[in-house]
Amino acid sequence: MKGTFYGIGVGPGDPELITLKAANLLKDIDVVIAPRTGNKANSTALHIARPHLRHDTEILELTFPMVDDSDELNSAWENNKKTILSLLKQGKRVAFLTLGDPMLYSTYIYMLRLLAKHRVNMQTIPGITSFCAAASRAGFPLAEGDDILTIIPATCDRDKLSQALAVSDNVVLMKVSRNTPELIKLMQSKGLSEHAVMVSKCGHPDESIHYNINEVSDLKPVYLSTILARKHPTGM
Amino acid sequence: MKGTFYGIGVGPGDPELITLKAANLLKDIDVVIAPRTGNKANSTALHIARPHLRHDTEILELTFPMVDDSDELNSAWENNKKTILSLLKQGKRVAFLTLGDPMLYSTYIYMLRLLAKHRVNMQTIPGITSFCAAASRAGFPLAEGDDILTIIPATCDRDKLSQALAVSDNVVLMKVSRNTPELIKLMQSKGLSEHAVMVSKCGHPDESIHYNINEVSDLKPVYLSTILARKHPTGM
Numbered sequence: 001m002k003g004t005f006y007g008i009g010v011g012p013g014d015p016e017l018i019t020l021k022a023a024n025l026l027k028d029i030d031v032v033i034a035p036r037t038g039n040k041a042n043s044t045a046l047h048i049a050r051p052h053l054r055h056d057t058e059i060l061e062l063t064f065p066m067v068d069d070s071d072e073l074n075s076a077w078e079n080n081k082k083t084i085l086s087l088l089k090q091g092k093r094v095a096f097l098t099l100g101d102p103m104l105y106s107t108y109i110y111m112l113r114l115l116a117k118h119r120v121n122m123q124t125i126p127g128i129t130s131f132c133a134a135a136s137r138a139g140f141p142l143a144e145g146d147d148i149l150t151i152i153p154a155t156c157d158r159d160k161l162s163q164a165l166a167v168s169d170n171v172v173l174m175k176v177s178r179n180t181p182e183l184i185k186l187m188q189s190k191g192l193s194e195h196a197v198m199v200s201k202c203g204h205p206d207e208s209i210h211y212n213i214n215e216v217s218d219l220k221p222v223y224l225s226t227i228l229a230r231k232h233p234t235g236m
Numbered sequence: 237m238k239g240t241f242y243g244i245g246v247g248p249g250d251p252e253l254i255t256l257k258a259a260n261l262l263k264d265i266d267v268v269i270a271p272r273t274g275n276k277a278n279s280t281a282l283h284i285a286r287p288h289l290r291h292d293t294e295i296l297e298l299t300f301p302m303v304d305d306s307d308e309l310n311s312a313w314e315n316n317k318k319t320i321l322s323l324l325k326q327g328k329r330v331a332f333l334t335l336g337d338p339m340l341y342s343t344y345i346y347m348l349r350l351l352a353k354h355r356v357n358m359q360t361i362p363g364i365t366s367f368c369a370a371a372s373r374a375g376f377p378l379a380e381g382d383d384i385l386t387i388i389p390a391t392c393d394r395d396k397l398s399q400a401l402a403v404s405d406n407v408v409l410m411k412v413s414r415n416t417p418e419l420i421k422l423m424q425s426k427g428l429s430e431h432a433v434m435v436s437k438c439g440h441p442d443e444s445i446h447y448n449i450n451e452v453s454d455l456k457p458v459y460l461s462t463i464l465a466r467k468h469p470t471g472m
Binding site for chain 2: 128129
């Protein structure tokens with residue numbers, strides 16, 4: 001197949017936190033796949049990419065349902081794959097955008113897996129993760145020396161979460177949005193609430209940083225919050 | 237204090253994997269602190285930053301011994317802090333460069349801690365981590381859905397490492413350079429060697445990727461290797 005499929009990480013939300021490599025590649029892209037979901041994250045990714053695109057770059061809206069085992073959803077993904085394969089056969093350079101990093105909790109991984117069964121040229125460009133951006137904004141070191149850092153989706157199984165909190169020096173809780181009081185109680189029981197920050201909408205105009213998560217346990221955090229926590233003080 | 241101290245992540249090694257924000261900031265920097273250690277990582281960071289610096293930007297070489305509790309080393313760090321504070325008092329914009337991300341296993345964290353005790357304007361710019369770059373290069377998804385991802389320095393205590401491997405879906409082993417056969421034996425015992433890759437010198441001209449770590453257990457890996465591993469197949 002003559003074309004190339006690019007997975008491009010555009011960073012956590014601040015348009016300046018895209019890499020030179022991603023910005024340069026976007027200039028050569030023929031078609032950008034824009035998921036048609038009403039999902040805010042997707043329109044943010046396109047907003048970040050747009051200043052780097054040529055005027056004649058095509059924006060192709062496709063529907064990507066949440067990944068699931070049902071036949072209906074699989075067929076939507078299969079159809080999208082066919083559309084992408086047909087563009088690649090025409091020799092097009094096709095980009096799939098990802099907020100943050102493409103290899104971390106991204107829809108791109110599913111598309112990569114579908115395309116891997118075909119002979120497709122693929123290239124993935126890494127992006128700044130939301131937790132690295134949050135750590136820099138909050139002045140909160142993620143890990144040093146021999147620290148173990150565990151990245152945990154707040155949506156994961158509670159037993160698994162509890163075990164992971166027990167063995168980690170430092171943790172990042174991603175996708176914090178519901179059950180915050182319960183989460184913070186669990187972190188308190190593992191000695192992880194004293195040295196912690198919660199960063200919401202990092203890099204966006206309405207960003208907020210809470211330096212005492214014990215006090216925010218009654219607050220319902222907004223979408224896109226990340227909690228960074230350590231067993232030992234930051235010393236700052 | 238009138239000046240500002242910047243911690244700037246320059247990414248994993250590929251000069252194009254610096255962010256627009258870092259590249260733009262470097263244009264306004266008066267003094268770049270370059271650790272005088274003979275450490276390859278430091279000269280790589282300066283090499284990545286240099287094309288973005290002004291011709292009149294000062295490169296100030298300072299000696300930063302490995303962090304330790306001894307008085308001699310502490311006094312070297314204290315002297316460096318005094319030098320930096322004096323530049324900041326003159327209103328200078330001073331940059332400290334970090335390969336990868338400044339808040340992850342970086343010397344910058346120690347300098348930040350020393351300066352935090354003074355009233356210094358500080359700004360940290362996140363960088364692409366070595367493990368995100370390695371995952372993109374190898375086409376190896378780091379985490380998806382509710383996966384827990386654990387970042388482990390290969391130099392850490394073996395009991396701690398063993399516990400962390402047991403509770404993780406996916407792991408990143410950083411700073412792999414010694415004891416590879418022993419490490420891989422441990423990963424085999426935790427079901428983490430079947431779906432794994434080892435990436436050495438990611439983004440450098442002499443980069444190498446091993447897709448079967450069971451076969452590389454006798455190899456002595458070069459400096460700057462990262463192992464990415466999952467309990468479940470990548471499906472690629």
